[in-house]
Amino acid sequence: MRRFRHGKVNFHWCDRCGTILLGDKCDICSSSGRRFKVSRPGDIRPATGRTIDLIVSLFEKYFGTSDFLRDRLIFLNKVAGEDRTDEVIFQGHVIATIRYDLRIRDFKLDLRLDGARLLAPIANKGLAIMDRESGHLKGKNFSGDLFNEVKGSFETEDPLIILVGNFICSGVARVDSADLHHSKRAIGIRDVGRGEISIAKKSSWTTFVNANKAYILTLESKGISDIRSYIGNHDLPLTISFSGGKDSLACYGLLSKASQKFSMIFIDTGLEFPETIHYVKDFSRKERKKLLIAAAGQAFWDNLDDFGPPAKDFRWCCKVCKLAPLTNLIEKQFPKGTITVEGNRAFESFSRSTIRFVERNPFVPNQTILNPIKEWRAIDVWAYIWLRGLDYNPLYDEDFERIGCYLCPSCLESEWRNTSLIHPDLHSEWDNYLKQWAEECGSDDRFVTYGFWRWKIIPPKMRRMAEEFRMSMPHIRSDTLELKWVKGVSPCLAGGHSAEGVLSVPHNREFGRV
Known part of the structure; x- marks a missing residue:
């Protein structure tokens, strides 16, 4: 996969069967489908369960309809934003963008043009009719006295459908509806x-799978072939890294067809x-596979006071809680090494965009990693x-x-809210620690509430938000030069060992002397 580029990527939709097409044609009706575009990189995924409930609630809130x-079938396409931001794909059209607004700590919906075209005849609210037949519309704001029916x-910033003669427009409210006719800048057209x-017509995930069966089987065949080709020439024990996530599950499906001799x-x-x-335990038991558990125990909490909260740019926890126990397990169980199948995908992040099928773990020298789904998209995995x-x-x-x-700092703030709903005890424990830590560092609860703790070096988008709130950033210093090593050191391929540590120095310390 190439490095990320701005722009659009093409997909196809079968209007007859009501599903996205992943291959060249629909396996049900043989249609090549209708082309539509989404924002890059195009790692589309299906909307299921409570995700559908969320989307339904937003359309009901703003337009009074959701039936x-x-x-x-609804699909989501992750795009750049402050927190969770997804394009909503419905019937082969991007009809909206849903985004988690950190300021109000809730979701908002931005309507796209195709969403306005879809909703115009069925919306029960959020629709305004403008008395204007000509002139430029896109990108302009209009006075409230031009709207003769609403x-x-x-409320301000709500998405709107605007009808202007034969035109259907997507727009946004600049004022509350109660102030519409008193404002010269009442509604903006996007x-x-x-x-x-x-x-x-209605459709189902069964239809989606059947329409893409040949494509999915081709992916499976290549994945199985790649695994068999490598393990056939290397005589080492075979394992799979099974995290409990969808990607490692797909890899399990491939590996179980490539070989029966492996451990989880x-x-x-x-x-x-x-x-x-x-x-994980239930799955391994049902599949009758040996499950090896690399347990970190209390390692995170034992090191927390020394290192402070982990961050997106300071993930000491991965060394302590993942690499250290994994290294110990492999050294004990596989002293001569192991070939491990993992669910790494190039679409997941910039850091994984150039991964190869065969890689060596730099922190675990006797582990060779195979990445059979490195080119798969999320929708391929689910299919x-x-x-x-x-x-x-x-x-x-x-x-x-x-x-x-x-409590991973790389998870979204919107997902942290989900955690508070299903596990309030886990959420409360970590939230309380973070607030106490923020206070000790010279900030306040907002540093935690709005997710600033997730970075060691605050990025520009979050600094701008901090300025809006007139917040002070945490300021940590030490009066003496101090080096604290993490518990659990990993051998390194380059020689010696690798470990995380915290170096604390006074702000007036001359670094040339360190």
């Missing part, structure tokens, strides 16, 4: 088009969701899971995109 979403009430979009490795960081631990009827972690139906440690 059109029921029993039809359906329902709305995009302009013509023609309504009809609601298509699960790294219990001590910070796993209870559902994940139960799922394969459903095709093979593999049981997946129930947390995915709780509106979690990715599943890992429950």
